[in-house]
Amino acid sequence: MAKLNVNPTRMELSTLKRRLKTSTRGHKLLKDKQDELMRRFIELIRKNKALRIEVEKELSASFKEFLLASSVMSPEMLEEAVSVPKETITVDIKKKNVMSVNVPVMNFIRKLEGDEGSIYPYGFAQTSSELDDAISKLYGIMPKLLELAEVEKSCQLMADEIEKTRRRVNALEYRTIPDLEDTIRFIRMKLDESERSTITRLMKVKDIINKEA
Amino acid sequence: MIYMFKIAVVGDKDSVLAFKALGVDVFTVYDADEARKTVDTIARDRYGIIFITEQIASMIPETIGRYDKEIVPTIILIPSNQGTLNIGMDIINENVEKAIGSNIL
Numbered sequence: 001m002a003k004l005n006v007n008p009t010r011m012e013l014s015t016l017k018r019r020l021k022t023s024t025r026g027h028k029l030l031k032d033k034q035d036e037l038m039r040r041f042i043e044l045i046r047k048n049k050a051l052r053i054e055v056e057k058e059l060s061a062s063f064k065e066f067l068l069a070s071s072v073m074s075p076e077m078l079e080e081a082v083s084v085p086k087e088t089i090t091v092d093i094k095k096k097n098v099m100s101v102n103v104p105v106m107n108f109i110r111k112l113e114g115d116e117g118s119i120y121p122y123g124f125a126q127t128s129s130e131l132d133d134a135i136s137k138l139y140g141i142m143p144k145l146l147e148l149a150e151v152e153k154s155c156q157l158m159a160d161e162i163e164k165t166r167r168r169v170n171a172l173e174y175r176t177i178p179d180l181e182d183t184i185r186f187i188r189m190k191l192d193e194s195e196r197s198t199i200t201r202l203m204k205v206k207d208i209i210n211k212e213a
Numbered sequence: 214m215i216y217m218f219k220i221a222v223v224g225d226k227d228s229v230l231a232f233k234a235l236g237v238d239v240f241t242v243y244d245a246d247e248a249r250k251t252v253d254t255i256a257r258d259r260y261g262i263i264f265i266t267e268q269i270a271s272m273i274p275e276t277i278g279r280y281d282k283e284i285v286p287t288i289i290l291i292p293s294n295q296g297t298l299n300i301g302m303d304i305i306n307e308n309v310e311k312a313i314g315s316n317i318l
Contacts, residue, residue, distance in 0.1 A: 038312070038313065041312050041313075042313075042317070045305065045308065045309055045312075048305055049302075049305055052301055052302060052305060053302075055291075056291075056292050056297050056301070056302075059291060059292055060292055060294075060296060060297065062231065063228065063231070063292075063293075063294040064294075066227075066230070066231045066294070067227070067294060070227065070230075078230070079230065081234075082230060082231065082233040082234040083233060085233060085234055085235060085236040085237075087235055087236035088236040089220050089235065089236050089237055090217040090218065090219060090220070091217070091218045091219075091220055091261045091262060092217060092218070093218055093261050093284065093285055095284060102284060103284075104284045104285070104287065106261070106262075109217070110236075111236075122234075134231055135231065135234045135235075138231050138232065138234070138235060139235060142235055145264070145289075145291070146220075146262070148289060149262045149264075149287050149289045150287075152287075152289055152304075152305070153284070153287040153289075155305070155308050156281060156304075156308055157282070157284070158312065159308040159309075159311045159312040160281075160282065160311075162311075162312040162313075163311050163312060
């Protein structure tokens, strides 16, 4: 039993009662928050895992193609071919509040310049077809990669928040609330005790007065 | 307010060159010092997402860890052309363990 270090007075008793009420309410709210966060997190982390497996597989395939491309083309040519991209990708990041966790919401803006028909930023004369394959694969992966970025960041932020919330819930449940309850009980007993001692004292005084009379 | 962020890829040249064709800014680095400097510079320079190869990321865990709690930039690990080191997957599992207490996946 861990009793708080307070004076056993009526004043203190009512303060502690108020604190206990707030703590219980806070505990309930935090517990609800934790449950809901957990539910969303589990949903999201499953998606995260599936996405990552997919992205990693497709990326390695694309890298393989690119490796082939670099083996048939000279490095200078290769670099020249990709160095002036036709497309620009920017991302618009907004914050979304999910159970007091700020998670990013990302909107991707892909802009193609020039003719819309082809995604390749180079002419076909001096490049190999392997490079085309690699680029087109990578082009296809990009949306997934960007989605992965959003999901993974959200998961990371939520995991931190869940940990924090759990610590708070546990501190309230196993420390603050029992301590307050114990202290309240202690003050009650102390007050009762002093009341009883007042009564006995009064009775004794009355006895003495009666005897003298 | 619409605030546009750029996207960067950091890694060894062979892995990241292909991204250049897609209009993503590419930074080639080879050692830890260079990587650290590059990541810190571009993190301050309005880059919203930084993709970094696992090979490079494994050299500078503390730099990456610094941006864990920030929304911007988001640092995402990708495998390099030598295959994956499974660090990205480990991070997911770590998050699960941190949040739930045991690995349920």
